[in-house]
Amino acid sequence: xxxxxxxxxxxxxxxxxxxxxxxxxxxxxxxxxxxxxxxxxxxxxxxxxxxxxxxxxxxxxxxxxxxxxxxxxxxxxxxxxxxxxxxxxxxxxxxxxxxxxxxxxxxxxxxxxxxxxxxxxxxxxxxxxxxxxxxxxxxxxxxxxxxxxxxxxxxxxxxxxxxxxxxxxxxxxxxxxxxxxxxxxxxxxxxxxxxxxxxxxxxxxxxxxxxxxxxxxxxxxxxxxxxxxxxxxxxxxxxxxxxxxxxxxxxxxxxxxxxxxxxxxxxxxxxxxxxxxxxxxxxxxxxxxxxxxxxxxxxxxxxxxxxxxxxxxxxxxxxxxxxxxxxxxxxxxx
Amino acid sequence: xxxxxxxxxxxxxxxxxxxxxxxxxxxxxxxxxxxxxxxxxxxxxxxxxxxxxxxxxxxxxxxxxxxxxxxxxxxxxxxxxxxxxxxxxxxxxxxxxxxxxxxxxxxxxxxxxxxxxxxxxxxxxxxxxxxxxxxxxxxxxxxxxxxxxxxxxxxxxxxxxxxxxxxxxxxxxxxxxxxxxxxxxxxxxxxxxxxxxxxxxxxxxxxxxxxxxxxxxxxxxxxxxxxxxxxxxxxxxxxxxxxxxxxxxxxxxxxxxxxxxxxxxxxxxxxxxxxxxxxxxxxxxxxxxxxxxxxxxxxxxxxxxxxxxxxxxxxxxxxxxxxxxxxxxxxxxxxxxxxxxxxxxxxxxxxxxxxxxxxxxxxxxxxxxxxxxxxxxxxxxxxxxxxxxxxxxxxxxxxxxxxxxxxxxxxxxxxxxxxxxxxxxxxxxxxxxxxxxxxxxxxxxxxxxxxxxxxxxxxxxxxxxxxxxxxxxxxxxxxxxxxxxxxxxxxxxxxxxxxxxxxx
Numbered sequence: 001x002x003x004x005x006x007x008x009x010x011x012x013x014x015x016x017x018x019x020x021x022x023x024x025x026x027x028x029x030x031x032x033x034x035x036x037x038x039x040x041x042x043x044x045x046x047x048x049x050x051x052x053x054x055x056x057x058x059x060x061x062x063x064x065x066x067x068x069x070x071x072x073x074x075x076x077x078x079x080x081x082x083x084x085x086x087x088x089x090x091x092x093x094x095x096x097x098x099x100x101x102x103x104x105x106x107x108x109x110x111x112x113x114x115x116x117x118x119x120x121x122x123x124x125x126x127x128x129x130x131x132x133x134x135x136x137x138x139x140x141x142x143x144x145x146x147x148x149x150x151x152x153x154x155x156x157x158x159x160x161x162x163x164x165x166x167x168x169x170x171x172x173x174x175x176x177x178x179x180x181x182x183x184x185x186x187x188x189x190x191x192x193x194x195x196x197x198x199x200x201x202x203x204x205x206x207x208x209x210x211x212x213x214x215x216x217x218x219x220x221x222x223x224x225x226x227x228x229x230x231x232x233x234x235x236x237x238x239x240x241x242x243x244x245x246x247x248x249x250x251x252x253x254x255x256x257x258x259x260x261x262x263x264x265x266x267x268x269x270x271x272x273x274x275x276x277x278x279x280x281x282x283x284x285x286x287x288x289x290x291x292x293x294x295x296x297x298x299x300x301x302x303x304x305x306x307x308x309x310x311x312x313x314x315x316x317x318x319x320x321x322x323x324x325x326x327x328x329x330x331x332x333x334x
Numbered sequence: 335x336x337x338x339x340x341x342x343x344x345x346x347x348x349x350x351x352x353x354x355x356x357x358x359x360x361x362x363x364x365x366x367x368x369x370x371x372x373x374x375x376x377x378x379x380x381x382x383x384x385x386x387x388x389x390x391x392x393x394x395x396x397x398x399x400x401x402x403x404x405x406x407x408x409x410x411x412x413x414x415x416x417x418x419x420x421x422x423x424x425x426x427x428x429x430x431x432x433x434x435x436x437x438x439x440x441x442x443x444x445x446x447x448x449x450x451x452x453x454x455x456x457x458x459x460x461x462x463x464x465x466x467x468x469x470x471x472x473x474x475x476x477x478x479x480x481x482x483x484x485x486x487x488x489x490x491x492x493x494x495x496x497x498x499x500x501x502x503x504x505x506x507x508x509x510x511x512x513x514x515x516x517x518x519x520x521x522x523x524x525x526x527x528x529x530x531x532x533x534x535x536x537x538x539x540x541x542x543x544x545x546x547x548x549x550x551x552x553x554x555x556x557x558x559x560x561x562x563x564x565x566x567x568x569x570x571x572x573x574x575x576x577x578x579x580x581x582x583x584x585x586x587x588x589x590x591x592x593x594x595x596x597x598x599x600x601x602x603x604x605x606x607x608x609x610x611x612x613x614x615x616x617x618x619x620x621x622x623x624x625x626x627x628x629x630x631x632x633x634x635x636x637x638x639x640x641x642x643x644x645x646x647x648x649x650x651x652x653x654x655x656x657x658x659x660x661x662x663x664x665x666x667x668x669x670x671x672x673x674x675x676x677x678x679x680x681x682x683x684x685x686x687x688x689x690x691x692x693x694x695x696x697x698x699x700x701x702x703x704x705x706x707x708x709x710x711x712x713x714x715x716x717x718x719x720x721x722x723x724x725x726x727x728x729x730x731x732x733x734x735x736x737x738x739x740x741x742x743x744x745x746x747x748x749x750x751x752x753x754x755x756x757x758x759x760x761x762x763x764x765x766x767x768x769x770x771x772x773x774x775x776x777x778x779x780x781x782x783x784x785x786x787x788x789x790x791x792x793x794x795x796x797x798x799x800x801x802x803x804x805x806x807x808x809x810x811x812x813x814x815x816x817x818x819x820x821x822x823x824x825x826x827x828x829x830x831x832x833x834x835x836x837x838x
Contacts, residue, residue, distance in 0.1 A: 197703070202702055203697055203702075206696055207696070210685070213682045214678075214679075214682050214683075216678055217680060217681060220661060220671070220679045221661070221693045221694045222660070223662070224660060224662060280682070
């Protein structure tokens, strides 16, 4: 009965969708223009690659977060999960030094262990949420604290450092490049393409967004909603693992402060990108733009004296609120 | 029920009330009045406009046209609170209680008794207890509402209305969730309120109850006022005739005869809210399921398709025993269920039509990447088959009219090519034209050799469509009717548990 009243909003919805795709890209372009006006070095390939490399950690994690959020969940544990994964990887690799001379094997095992720990941690979040029937916010708030304190405990309150010899061999994973493209950037691009393919072009991706839109409808439509949710959290875990695998050779250490607030940056990237926080609609392309926007703000503030670098967080905050305001406001008006 | 010698004063009246939602008018100029100390029954089929009228008179929605008068003075209720302050209280079918708060807190919500700055809990508890005692309701006043059985919740609602000193009380299907004894104490209360001069509007599908307590009857049909008559000498049969008002035969399609081959056998199945239910479905058959609200029809079907666990009993599909742990499994075995809750469980209202259409049978289009061309072609064919009228396949499903939503849901399910189709309330909230079309589709599906199960609370629909009718009451199958036994009276006798083919 009341649905006929919604008829007029139909073109508005479409306009909203278009804006969601174009909005983050437009904002990205505006920031690039501002940057280039402020500093002539801004558009140098060196600085642009630097921005892309720095975006890679948050960007890769945010790709996973796009899955979780569009399935109607939220994962607050990713920053701690990254720190814990990094800590265990470093301890494992240091420990293996006493057992084998094959450093490459140590690195490979370390990377595989990282992938395993991240995916398992994601799976655990998913299982606690679906089997335990506890809200994602609460479960991941809990695991956030658990992983954070575990890494503090493992490091005995200090820092876990990767052995020099291992780090030397592992180093190229962060600092190396292929045809001039840094490896983190390549992995970021690969994750983005894969994420886009899965979320937008497979039945699974459609199911993820349908579960987020309305879990009951999904269940009545023959979708195993629990399994979809667990998989979404596992994808998040795998993305955290990938980001951590790239992160470990950068500093070669892990401590209680590793990855602090990454969860919020990842969520911010997703939201700026136009994905709905309440679920049901996810855009990988927007998420990538969101991650780049967040890094760009820091980069631009670094390159100019106009605004203090200490206000980085404030500018990011304004951008997040403005992005969502524009998306919602435009939708409501039309 | 002493006959009134003079007409008591009219408390609340509506004149020429119209209501449109968007371009669709659902109420076409209806007059209605409630006098002090009368029980005025409001009758009509689903979609006749009863609930719209009640919502207007209780301030929940605004009329598009027409006036409301209280004590012969024109009024406009901007909100429910305005109406409640004027002594007009609506008790919904769905309760309006704060589930996590206590009984006492709910009864006094918004009008708490105070002693200085603080709540006077003792006084409120005593008063709440007294109200509930009048209703013969034993629920403790300190109990959390969520922990109460449904009947007690109903009583809390009524106690809340009484504490508000209601002058006009709307009771929307108040007995749907009550047992006989509870109904009796409710009616005793109604009699007392009547004696105190309260005007009561009684909405119920249980026509024998209407006969028992109504003083006057108003009948609505398709948004029009049909008649208002004194209830004296009006039988439930008369009421049904006034409600339906048209020849039923030409509204329903010709049905082809079912084959003797059995598709599905359900034997002694117990599940949540279902006790030892048995029935069978034949190829080419439309099997109607009748029963009152909460009789367990939906629960039984949801158990069959794997949404709820089957605790006991056997399912046999094409002669082979089977159970389904998920909707995906029953779908693979070519059983599909259309929920009655289109908006909550059937369609993703914010997503586009193609997305909704392919969701149930999405695997067909994933190889492993989605073949959008094939999906769109299937959408075009599937929606054409059900005559779905939409401005664009990209529009949101929530923007469709009720009838088109139902067609989309039907097309979505049919895309999986089920052999057994279970349709729960196939025409709830849709207009007459779309209704006739849906009936036609149901007949066609059966004629194609599928088995169709139709659950409906509209008896004419059940009678017009079904080859056989299974009736449920209180979680049990009380009868399976065929031939001349398929009539309202017989169905209602089985549905109300008066008769049963099996010993309880």
